[in-house]
Structures are given as C-alpha cells and as structure tokens.
Amino acid sequence: MANERLRDAILRNGLTPVAVAERIGVDPKTVERWITQDRTPYPRHQHAIAAIVRQDVPYLWPKAVTPEKASRIGQSEMIQLYSRRSSVPYDLWHQLIERAEQRIDVLAYAGLFLVEQDPRLIDTLHQKAIDGVAVTVLLGDPTSAAIERKSVEEGAPGVMSAKIRQVQQYYGRLDGIPGVKVRYHDTTLYNSIYRFDDEMLVNMHVLGFPAPHAPVMHLRKLNGGDLFRTYSDSFDRVLAASKSQPGDKVAT
Structure with missing residues (x-):
C-alpha cells in the first residue's frame, strides 16, 4: 500500500523523490520505497522530511509516533x-x-x-x-x-x-x-x-x-x-x- 499522504505532500511543495533524497542524503530509491511501499523512515529522516514538506510526522506516518511518545x-x-x-x-x-x-x-x-x-x-x-x-x-x-x-x-x-x-x-x-x-x-x-x-x-x-x-x-x-x-x-x-x-x- 502506498503512502499517498507523503506522495501528495512532496508534490504540493513542488518537489520530487529525487529532490527529497538529495536534501536529506539518502538514495532516491529509498524515498521511492517510503512512498510506494509505505516503508517507515528512521526518526531522523521522518523529522527532516516533515520539515521539508511542512507537515507533522504523525500525519505522514500515523503509526510512527505512539500515543505515549506523543504525550511525552x-x-x-x-x-x-x-x-x-x-x-x-x-x-x-x-x-x-x-x-x-x-x-x-x-x-x-x-x-x-x-x-x-x-x-x-x-x-x-x-x-x-x-x-x-x-x-x-x-x-x-x-x-x-x-x-x-x-x-x-x-x-x-x-x-x-x-x-x-x-x-x-x-x-x-x-x-x-x-x-x-x-x-x-x-x-x-x-x-x-x-x-x-x-x-x-x-x-x-x-x-x-x-x-x-x-x-x-x-x-x-x-x-x-x-x-x-x-x-x-x-x-x-x-x-x-x-x-x-x-x-x-x-x-x-
């Protein structure tokens, strides 16, 4: 299942998976997998991407932040x-x-x-x-x-x-x-x-x-x-x- 929220956020900001990959220092294929296979990035990459596309981490990856962590x-x-x-x-x-x-x-x-x-x-x-x-x-x-x-x-x-x-x-x-x-x-x-x-x-x-x-x-x-x-x-x-x-x- 694809991560349509991530795909949409990238496109809305006039970016491409390649551009995102260059800005956070990963392989473009890795970004493609985050989108097309709904893979969850490491926390440091989650926060970097969220800042780039101006969205919250929980919006892009709802399962990435547990209620306990969100509360802390x-x-x-x-x-x-x-x-x-x-x-x-x-x-x-x-x-x-x-x-x-x-x-x-x-x-x-x-x-x-x-x-x-x-x-x-x-x-x-x-x-x-x-x-x-x-x-x-x-x-x-x-x-x-x-x-x-x-x-x-x-x-x-x-x-x-x-x-x-x-x-x-x-x-x-x-x-x-x-x-x-x-x-x-x-x-x-x-x-x-x-x-x-x-x-x-x-x-x-x-x-x-x-x-x-x-x-x-x-x-x-x-x-x-x-x-x-x-x-x-x-x-x-x-x-x-x-x-x-x-x-x-x-x-x-």
Whole structure:
C-alpha cells in the first residue's frame, strides 16, 4: 500500500523523490520505497522530511509516533503557564503577532482586550494579510443562547453580547480584505485559542471567572507532539461550524 499522504505532500511543495533524497542524503530509491511501499523512515529522516514538506510526522506516518511518545513530546510543547491572562506580558502578544508569517488565528467570544491593549492591531492585521498571512477571527454570535449563558455564568447578563458588538466595529474594518476571515460561532468554548504560526496562547475558561482571571498556556509546536495539535484541531472544528454573519443557522 502506498503512502499517498507523503506522495501528495512532496508534490504540493513542488518537489520530487529525487529532490527529497538529495536534501536529506539518502538514495532516491529509498524515498521511492517510503512512498510506494509505505516503508517507515528512521526518526531522523521522518523529522527532516516533515520539515521539508511542512507537515507533522504523525500525519505522514500515523503509526510512527505512539500515543505515549506523543504525550511525552507534548509536555515539552508548553513553554510557560501563566496563572491568569492578565499576567501574560503585552510584549509577548505583540511579538507573536509581529513574527507570524503564515497564519494568525483567534478563537474567542469577544477578545476585546486585544484591540484595547493595542490600538493598532487592526492595521497590523491588515498589513499582515497584505503580506500573505492568513488571518482568521472567530467571534461568538451575539444573538446565540450560548453567549447569553456565558454572561449569566460570569454574573453579568448581556455583557458578553455587548462586548462582541463592540469588537465587531473594529474587525469590520477588515471586511473585504483578501486573506482575512471574520466569522461567528455559537460554540460553548472551553478555551480561547490564539495561534501564531507554530506558537499558541490558550486561555482556559473556568466557571464563574472572567477570562482575564483564568490561566493561559504558551505552547510551541513540536513534531510528533499532541498538545499543540489538540488545540489546533479544536480551532478547526469551530471554524468548520462557523457562520459568516451573526444569526445564520448554518455555516456558509
């Protein structure tokens, strides 16, 4: 059985088995066997190829990383744990946004603090999109029951919807900009997720506490780890169920 994921990843990057073989220092026939016979390379070659084709090792070779190993690697993906979001240095947010070259993802209910702490954020995101960075912002649907339930749980009925409508005025300036998506969800969030290429800030949600008083994990993706991937998958699931406008019944 052929490894179609590996074949596709090589072709998508404009490469050939011969080119891959030259870059990692093996015989081209060896690369062909990895593709056509689904042979599993040595770990050092797995990581080298994954870096070349910009994919995860577990995606290219699902059986290569055991759950136990993925868990161990995942522990090393955590750079820092902050006891509350208000303890995360502003400079860190700024650096992660400025360094992003491929993607900036925001999943929150409102995330109003981002535009409040950086008045130039929208201009920065606009420029990032012009430079080729994919910007995706997922906000809570202010018309949904899930949003009002969140407000009630925090002891402030109606406040979350108001925050979302306020932040809409900022992100509205990005309407029509190629490379920018601003969409809405009615998901019950267990975490707010802020991804900047291969780094991520995950703001945990704690019942009865507003987000600024809940912990934040700073993660950096490692090949074969499962912690970063878990939250990336969560973001993708919310994106898949998101809506173009508040009040829409189905994703469009």
